[in-house]
Amino acid sequence: MKKILIVGGVAGGATAAARLRRLSEEDQIILFERDEYISFANCGLPYYIGDVITDRQKLLVQTVGGMSKRFNLDIRNFSEVTAIDPDHKTVTVKNHQTGAVYTESYDKLILSPGAKPIAPPIPGLAEAKNILTLRNIPDTDKIKAVVDSGQVSRAVVIGGGFIGVEMAENLQELGINVTLVEKMNQVLKPLDFEMAQLVHQEINANGVNIILEDGVDHFQNQGHEVVLESGQVLQADLVILAIGVVPENALAKQANLKVGPRGHIVTTANYEVFNGENDTVNPDIFAIGDAVEVVDFVTKTPTAIPLAWPANRQGRLVADYINGKKIGNVGIQGTAVAKVFNQTIAATGNNAALLDLKKIPYQVVVAHRSNHAGYYPNATNIALKLLYDPQTLKILGAQAVGQEGTEKRIDVIATAMKLGATVLDLQDFELSYAPPFSSAKDPVNILGYIAENILDGVYKTVQWHEIDQIVADGGFLLDVRSPMEVRAGGIKGAVNIELDSLRERISEIPIAKDAPIYVSCQVGQRAYLAIRILKGHGFTNIYNLAGGFSTYKTAHYQLAALNFGTTAK
Amino acid sequence: MKKILIVGGVAGGATAAARLRRLSEEDQIILFERDEYISFANCGLPYYIGDVITDRQKLLVQTVGGMSKRFNLDIRNFSEVTAIDPDHKTVTVKNHQTGAVYTESYDKLILSPGAKPIAPPIPGLAEAKNILTLRNIPDTDKIKAVVDSGQVSRAVVIGGGFIGVEMAENLQELGINVTLVEKMNQVLKPLDFEMAQLVHQEINANGVNIILEDGVDHFQNQGHEVVLESGQVLQADLVILAIGVVPENALAKQANLKVGPRGHIVTTANYEVFNGENDTVNPDIFAIGDAVEVVDFVTKTPTAIPLAWPANRQGRLVADYINGKKIGNVGIQGTAVAKVFNQTIAATGNNAALLDLKKIPYQVVVAHRSNHAGYYPNATNIALKLLYDPQTLKILGAQAVGQEGTEKRIDVIATAMKLGATVLDLQDFELSYAPPFSSAKDPVNILGYIAENILDGVYKTVQWHEIDQIVADGGFLLDVRSPMEVRAGGIKGAVNIELDSLRERISEIPIAKDAPIYVSCQVGQRAYLAIRILKGHGFTNIYNLAGGFSTYKTAHYQLAALNFGTTAK
Numbered sequence A, B: 001m002k003k004i005l006i007v008g009g010v011a012g013g014a015t016a017a018a019r020l021r022r023l024s025e026e027d028q029i030i031l032f033e034r035d036e037y038i039s040f041a042n043c044g045l046p047y048y049i050g051d052v053i054t055d056r057q058k059l060l061v062q063t064v065g066g067m068s069k070r071f072n073l074d075i076r077n078f079s080e081v082t083a084i085d086p087d088h089k090t091v092t093v094k095n096h097q098t099g100a101v102y103t104e105s106y107d108k109l110i111l112s113p114g115a116k117p118i119a120p121p122i123p124g125l126a127e128a129k130n131i132l133t134l135r136n137i138p139d140t141d142k143i144k145a146v147v148d149s150g151q152v153s154r155a156v157v158i159g160g161g162f163i164g165v166e167m168a169e170n171l172q173e174l175g176i177n178v179t180l181v182e183k184m185n186q187v188l189k190p191l192d193f194e195m196a197q198l199v200h201q202e203i204n205a206n207g208v209n210i211i212l213e214d215g216v217d218h219f220q221n222q223g224h225e226v227v228l229e230s231g232q233v234l235q236a237d238l239v240i241l242a243i244g245v246v247p248e249n250a251l252a253k254q255a256n257l258k259v260g261p262r263g264h265i266v267t268t269a270n271y272e273v274f275n276g277e278n279d280t281v282n283p284d285i286f287a288i289g290d291a292v293e294v295v296d297f298v299t300k301t302p303t304a305i306p307l308a309w310p311a312n313r314q315g316r317l318v319a320d321y322i323n324g325k326k327i328g329n330v331g332i333q334g335t336a337v338a339k340v341f342n343q344t345i346a347a348t349g350n351n352a353a354l355l356d357l358k359k360i361p362y363q364v365v366v367a368h369r370s371n372h373a374g375y376y377p378n379a380t381n382i383a384l385k386l387l388y389d390p391q392t393l394k395i396l397g398a399q400a401v402g403q404e405g406t407e408k409r410i411d412v413i414a415t416a417m418k419l420g421a422t423v424l425d426l427q428d429f430e431l432s433y434a435p436p437f438s439s440a441k442d443p444v445n446i447l448g449y450i451a452e453n454i455l456d457g458v459y460k461t462v463q464w465h466e467i468d469q470i471v472a473d474g475g476f477l478l479d480v481r482s483p484m485e486v487r488a489g490g491i492k493g494a495v496n497i498e499l500d501s502l503r504e505r506i507s508e509i510p511i512a513k514d515a516p517i518y519v520s521c522q523v524g525q526r527a528y529l530a531i532r533i534l535k536g537h538g539f540t541n542i543y544n545l546a547g548g549f550s551t552y553k554t555a556h557y558q559l560a561a562l563n564f565g566t567t568a569k
């Protein structure tokens, strides 16, 4: 019989506890949770605030009573573990209800303390009562109470990560005027900029004001005014601070466990922590979830991925390991999805921005395809971007923005990545097809097709952010859309020859056959067909504008000015 | 320059033509299509009849004019290829508009003639005008004209395959009383019986009458009465005959090409046909699509899969091969999906029935899981069944019935299968999670978890069709649901001890620790938790009823009697 203590009773901790009990009926398992609630639906909190989930009870996936009974656990809520003594294998616990402080010994200790919202010492923050963060049920109750008071007509959400964007949507759906402020030039970091622009459009179109490349300088008037670095002042009845999370590492630091550069607990592949002093593995303390550093599946470099899937997965694996099972740990891809109004945003692996940062070479494939047969009602476009290693052809990452069926394509690609597939393998995925669900060539297959043509040297790609300069420098850009489409908008300096008359008019192209020729259309497909014709007529140095004018135009989207008459510069 | 002829201008043929042109600007490419239309949406036809697709024009993905122009093709519609002369490398063509007959030579010939509805010589069929089949636009126009005449209040659909079921739905949605007749004991063969029962329920619930295990004996009264083998007589203003398809092999037979046992054209992995006489490869004639025999990806045995994905895929591959590219051909899984009223039915690979037939051993994993977080509105159940090889652990097939997100799980599994994944790999698929889309442990992950427990020897499974006999023979069946659930229905002979009191009441179990004990609950999960407890208390020979009472009950579903007062025995 082992005595196992767990710190943190939600995604990682509760999952570990359940699995530990399943693997051993005898072990003594004590779960400590600082707050009242264990095993709640963190991810559902924004939707409860937005009245999408109307029953608060539903947020409690398990209760202390229910879970103790079912899994024969000793669950102690309101109980904060305040210190670990690795040498004596004990922890100190403070009961926040009774004030009692006691120690508890362990054979094995699992830390799943999670991550907490960043709340930097912004001037004016301390004085304000209306600036809230969202992590748990008490936070939710607070925000909900403010919102339900009927006093909130204007809200400012600071931070355009998943939680910020979800909060902006949910507050907006309640009829509140919402402004979303983000320091970077885009929301949702897992997306590359031009993909995020689709989200900016969607958020604007749903009446949420977005301010990018601006941060909070200070709060004034008890938090009712948010003063940005630009000097702009936003009126706010409610402010949600959602600028990211930091690992809950107080315990780890106190116990002198090894932490990474951003404070995440460092572990072995078996989730064992390191004694910080001498960097030795501590075989009796484990850490999982948002608090830990993980290995990026793609680049094999350390990273942190505060998402529920890894926490749940690690919870099960650590329990297995403690019970003597061999476990694998291949790293985390960071597959993620969010609903943003009518859009679905999904991504897996690394994006181009991240690969650039890491100086990892990649080739881009972009496609815009219908989610299902175009002739079946309500087909919608999915913008897909995939990155692969030009050497190994392994998939490095993918992003998608669309509606129904969007995250399906990312899940398929994420699966392919986990199994080490190359971009060419995508062609052969036999995905289910009937008109309401897909096309006989699924968008995922098309990504593989496009990649094959690039690899066959049929054409090279040029990205939306490169083309203007190229044209300015005298590059020849051929737009093969119809004259009507061109009239509705196009790239400056492009020469228009419609695809279907290209064969007859090919002599009009005034450049040498081996000079670079850049071809564009609406999404890249007709440009490709044109490229095949050009190739057949002797052109040898051809580029396709990835994503066509559609991607180009989106990338140049200008934020709508929705200031609700509530902001002043 | 090569001269390439293509027979058949729809899924396989049109795709091949487009890719052939892309790969070579010079080749002469002639596409023969017997009918008026090329490149139409076969798969959309039922939805046009059902007024879901309202614009007939939308069914024409490409037109003769549009496609000829874009791809510089010589497209000849109304032109039937009536004979091949492999020795002289010519075909005979009959123009159905002018009556002209001529020969055309080829360097390469691609056959993509498809498959046609089976129409056996049932007595009374020839005399009837209201018995129609559905394959192409003229068929559609005919059915649509009958339906639009307003004379159809009762329709009989014969055959419960994908097309039959889709037609039943679409006619029903038009307000017609529909009876679906199927000779087997279930519709939709890719599903195992108990999964198909979910579909029977759904079809019944939507007011369609189903008659199983009965076939048409003859038609009488000009087709207005369908007399079944049982003697039952169905009144019908319209009859749709959808009992399956046979390959269009007249040409192949005429040219003495090799065909398989069910008449499909046999090809090499490069889609080359065989000269029937001496079984030699004919390097200049290729066949693809519904007309050909393919290799079952899972079992590597010959089969036929008349679906659009393979036809499209093969169309591209054959064009590649003809242009000197190396191609791969790993066989076809038969991934399929259909919408049946509010349900989505999806499957890939082999089902248990097929594996039984082929005497291939398999282990079953069944799960019922929410499509997304239960606390987020409109979560619906997905019934999942997966089969894997107990030796290699490779996935052999999977089926799913549910609503939103159903085919996503099958697509993920189909991808895994193509990449040679084992059932344990499913655990590590990092699938996207947010409450509207999934759970932190995706249903696909759960399949992997269940499999691991089975492989770890924690329990064995017993199937719904085995348990009654086992109990009748004195087996001990423990139902761990709540007494309230048990009162609402359960399996005869089961002993009820609720999961949450099992630890206290374990001594009530009257059998030896090494005697077989069968455990059930609603879907299998609580039974599993009970099994872990039983194991912890020394029981060693434990079975879980796969899919629980839910699967058991569905499997025993009795068809509703919806005879619209129109049938008589």
Ligand SMILES: Cc1cc2nc3c(=O)[nH]c(=O)nc-3n(C[C@H](O)[C@H](O)[C@H](O)COP(=O)(O)OP(=O)(O)OC[C@H]3O[C@@H](n4cnc5c(N)ncnc54)[C@H](O)[C@@H]3O)c2cc1C
Residues within 6 Å of the ligand: A007, A008, A009, A010, A011, A012, A013, A032, A033, A034, A035, A042, A043, A044, A045, A046, A079, A080, A081, A082, A112, A113, A114, A115, A134, A135, A136, A163, A248, A251, A288, A289, A290, A291, A306, A307, A308, A309, A311, B433, B434, B435
């Ligand atoms: C609003 C919101 C929305 C989210 N949406 C999504 C989503 O859509 N998809 C997704 O994948 N992820 C989402 N997440 C992230 C996801 O919830 C986390 O990744 C996951 O919960 C991490 O699990 P964990 O066990 O590491 O930490 P948590 O689930 O945060 O659990 C840690 C627990 O430990 C307790 N604790 C900390 N220190 C101590 C101590 N010293 N003593 C006792 N108890 C302690 C804390 O009180 C906390 O309850 C969301 C998170 C939030 C806040």
Ligand SMILES: Cc1cc2nc3c(=O)[nH]c(=O)nc-3n(C[C@H](O)[C@H](O)[C@H](O)COP(=O)(O)OP(=O)(O)OC[C@H]3O[C@@H](n4cnc5c(N)ncnc54)[C@H](O)[C@@H]3O)c2cc1C
Residues within 6 Å of the ligand: A433, A434, A435, B007, B008, B009, B010, B011, B012, B013, B032, B033, B034, B035, B042, B043, B044, B045, B046, B079, B080, B081, B082, B112, B113, B114, B115, B134, B135, B136, B163, B248, B251, B288, B289, B290, B291, B306, B307, B308, B309, B311
């Ligand atoms: C109603 C219906 C619904 C369907 N739904 C789905 C679905 O949801 N999902 C799915 O995957 N599949 C579906 N299918 C099947 C799919 O359409 C076929 O698998 C696919 O079209 C096969 O492509 P093919 O090129 O082999 O044959 P086809 O697309 O049938 O094309 C063959 C063409 O060849 C022509 N032809 C034949 N012989 C000659 C000749 N001697 N000379 C000249 N021309 C000739 C025929 O007239 C025909 O137009 C459906 C089919 C039908 C009929």
Ligand SMILES: CC(C)(COP(=O)(O)OP(=O)(O)OC[C@H]1O[C@@H](n2cnc3c(N)ncnc32)[C@H](O)[C@@H]1OP(=O)(O)O)[C@@H](O)C(=O)NCCC(=O)NCCS
Residues within 6 Å of the ligand: A009, A010, A011, A012, A014, A015, A018, A019, A022, A038, A039, A040, A041, A042, A043, A044, A061, A062, A308, A312, A316, B366, B367, B368, B440, B441, B446, B449, B450, B453, B523, B524, B525, B528, B544, B547
């Ligand atoms: C509620 C909670 C404690 C459940 O943990 P859990 O029991 O491990 O997870 P599940 O309820 O999904 O059950 C999965 C287990 O049931 C088994 N199972 C599921 N369906 C089964 C079936 N039909 N037959 C047999 N076994 C089945 C699985 O094999 C798995 O057991 P294993 O890990 O021993 O292999 C935990 O998930 C939790 O706290 N969740 C809320 C917090 C959270 O995750 N927040 C972030 C997201 S909002």
Ligand SMILES: CC(C)(COP(=O)(O)OP(=O)(O)OC[C@H]1O[C@@H](n2cnc3c(N)ncnc32)[C@H](O)[C@@H]1OP(=O)(O)O)[C@@H](O)C(=O)NCCC(=O)NCCS
Residues within 6 Å of the ligand: A366, A367, A368, A440, A441, A446, A449, A450, A453, A523, A524, A525, A528, A544, A547, B009, B010, B011, B012, B014, B015, B018, B019, B022, B038, B039, B040, B041, B042, B043, B044, B061, B062, B308, B312, B316
């Ligand atoms: C219409 C039809 C002729 C089109 O064939 P197709 O041109 O091969 O297919 P698509 O239109 O999907 O285009 C795919 C091609 O465009 C390329 N492509 C698509 N998007 C692209 C983009 N954004 N950038 C570059 N290339 C792109 C792909 O690489 C592929 O070309 P490749 O095969 O040379 O690699 C054929 O699909 C057809 O007849 N369909 C109707 C019949 C049918 O399938 N029925 C059954 C289902 S209802």
